Amino acid sequence: MIRRKEIFFRLGLVIALSATLLALVLPVVAIFIQSGPAELLASLGRPAAQDALVVSLRSAAICLVVVVAFGTPAAYLLATRRFPGRAAVITAVELPIVLPPSVAGIGLLAAFGPHGTLGGTLESLGINLPLTAAAVVIAMVFVSGPLYIRQAQAAFAALDPRLAHASSVLGVGEARWFGRVAVPLAAPGLGTGATLAFGRALGEFGATLMFAGSLQGVTQTLPIAIFEIFGTDFTAALAMGALLVAVSAALLLTVKLLGARHGAEPAYPHAALSLRS
Amino acid sequence: MGLSLRIRTPLSHFDLDVAEEFGDGVTALVGPSGAGKTSILETIAGLRRPASGRLVGNGRLWLDTASGVACAPRERRVGYVFQDLALFPNLSAGQNVAWGIGGSRTQRREEAAELLRQFGLDGDMDRPVTVLSGGERRRVALARTLATMPTTLLLDEPLTGLDARSRGDAVAALRIAISRVDGPTVLVTHNFADAADLAEEVLVLEEGRIAQRGTAASIGAAPASRFVASLVGANALEGRATPRGGGLTEVYLTGGSRVLSTDDAVGPVVATVFPLDIALAPAPAPGSALNAIGATVRSLSAIGPHTRVRLSIPEELIAEITTVSAERLGLAPGQTVRAIWKATATRLVSR
Numbered sequence: 043m044i045r046r047k048e049i050f051f052r053l054g055l056v057i058a059l060s061a062t063l064l065a066l067v068l069p070v071v072a073i074f075i076q077s078g079p080a081e082l083l084a085s086l087g088r089p090a091a092q093d094a095l096v097v098s099l100r101s102a103a104i105c106l107v108v109v110v111a112f113g114t115p116a117a118y119l120l121a122t123r124r125f126p127g128r129a130a131v132i133t134a135v136e137l138p139i140v141l142p143p144s145v146a147g148i149g150l151l152a153a154f155g156p157h158g159t160l161g162g163t164l165e166s167l168g169i170n171l172p173l174t175a176a177a178v179v180i181a182m183v184f185v186s187g188p189l190y191i192r193q194a195q196a197a198f199a200a201l202d203p204r205l206a207h208a209s210s211v212l213g214v215g216e217a218r219w220f221g222r223v224a225v226p227l228a229a230p231g232l233g234t235g236a237t238l239a240f241g242r243a244l245g246e247f248g249a250t251l252m253f254a255g256s257l258q259g260v261t262q263t264l265p266i267a268i269f270e271i272f273g274t275d276f277t278a279a280l281a282m283g284a285l286l287v288a289v290s291a292a293l294l295l296t297v298k299l300l301g302a303r304h305g306a307e308p309a310y311p312h313a314a315l316s317l318r319s
Numbered sequence: 320m321g322l323s324l325r326i327r328t329p330l331s332h333f334d335l336d337v338a339e340e341f342g343d344g345v346t347a348l349v350g351p352s353g354a355g356k357t358s359i360l361e362t363i364a365g366l367r368r369p370a371s372g373r374l375v376g377n378g379r380l381w382l383d384t385a386s387g388v389a390c391a392p393r394e395r396r397v398g399y400v401f402q403d404l405a406l407f408p409n410l411s412a413g414q415n416v417a418w419g420i421g422g423s424r425t426q427r428r429e430e431a432a433e434l435l436r437q438f439g440l441d442g443d444m445d446r447p448v449t450v451l452s453g454g455e456r457r458r459v460a461l462a463r464t465l466a467t468m469p470t471t472l473l474l475d476e477p478l479t480g481l482d483a484r485s486r487g488d489a490v491a492a493l494r495i496a497i498s499r500v501d502g503p504t505v506l507v508t509h510n511f512a513d514a515a516d517l518a519e520e521v522l523v524l525e526e527g528r529i530a531q532r533g534t535a536a537s538i539g540a541a542p543a544s545r546f547v548a549s550l551v552g553a554n555a556l557e558g559r560a561t562p563r564g565g566g567l568t569e570v571y572l573t574g575g576s577r578v579l580s581t582d583d584a585v586g587p588v589v590a591t592v593f594p595l596d597i598a599l600a601p602a603p604a605p606g607s608a609l610n611a612i613g614a615t616v617r618s619l620s621a622i623g624p625h626t627r628v629r630l631s632i633p634e635e636l637i638a639e640i641t642t643v644s645a646e647r648l649g650l651a652p653g654q655t656v657r658a659i660w661k662a663t664a665t666r667l668v669s670r
Contacts, residue, residue, distance in 0.1 A: 204401050204405040205407060207366050207399075208406075211364050211399045212393075212418050
């Protein structure tokens, strides 16, 4: 009886993995099956595709700089301090991970739009954010920031507290400790978080479309360009899709290699995507 | 100048409640893991704040919860060698040692090099600490601690997990460090032998309280409780004492056996006897020893020339005899023997 149960169980495992592969891998593979290399190259020659790629990479790069510059110290603070309302702050920071893109887009408009919470202030300063290149970056920061902060916070929290104790007993201030030891030791986790955030920023679509629109060469990112073109030119959409898949796959591989080099399974995806860890 | 310490604070399973003076020599805090030893060190270093307490270090008030005084760790000039050393793994040996040194880059480098040299690590300045051996890392940690010229030295389990050979080197390095600190040294260990090796005075800590204080020799000779007896490696047997005359006291053990001691005691006592003082003989017993108790061999473990024999009388009794005599007796589990020791080797402590 036990024997037969075992066989069914193992069969179940294999069926589950096959179904998973069908659901997750087939759509990605299909992009490459349906678009040949010749079409891929031809479509990359289109100005719309080139513009979109530039907008995507440039915006995601600026987004990453912003996220790392502010997210690293913020994550360190959350990882090393206990203060009233800390759990609420962490939840608020993580919330964008689970928000639907439409909610994110509406939220950004409500905050920074002409009639939004900060709209008046920004207008008096002569700043109009919606439908600008800056809006693309803001949308990307909103969706990718939480992924980085989660990873960075986990990386700082994993540092042996005795190292910080040793430093403080030796009379050295926290700023030097942060820069010379904490950040270098957390670097693998920070790198993983940065890669995930960059990938998420590249893939950002819904909130950008609502908040920044789709102006070619200004706010039209690669995902938006694909959406614009697929009704009229499915082949070109496929080719641009293939490009995005290739870039994202290269990023994921980087994460895996970063993780492997430090002898651990990469914290992605369970640590990044589960809400509590 | 010493340390004067009074702390009371809840730990997870009991309250830490200690009020002691520490002189300028080496004082050891001995107790099992979880007794509160490290909590005391962390309080002295300023890394942990007790619920209530007062701490005067080298003549300065470091902590007084009543008046809200709490010096930061850096103001106390305490050198703390952590149990796991807590070296910064991304830095070289030299950078680790230089961490707490002030001044220009060259100055810091020179001082670090000099300290490493004093600990026999001349060529290791630029080696990452992760490639150093365990012994080398220990010495880097000591050099790093001395770099700030501390006036109090705290050592957390500095000899734990060492084999016999590295232990000698580690003790030598610790002696260098201790001699360089002009003030009290507090050593924390779960091993009484470590305390006996390094400390002038020993405080035995049991569940947050000091169970006994004295020199290692005096505690070893007369453990004040069953707990201290087991800590110093003695057998502890519970029973009731009655004076028998002729300078002898008779103790009837809970399991029914009778033990004689030259100590005076009446009523419930713990009788302690060291494993090395117990001899084994085939039943029945010869000899002049006053204690000769029937015992059953439970297990044997030979460690080189010595063999530890676990006996049941029926209380557990450990005897340590030479492997030669264990073989001559043909000891085997289940065998009945006589455990023999002198009445003068039996210490009695009232319960």
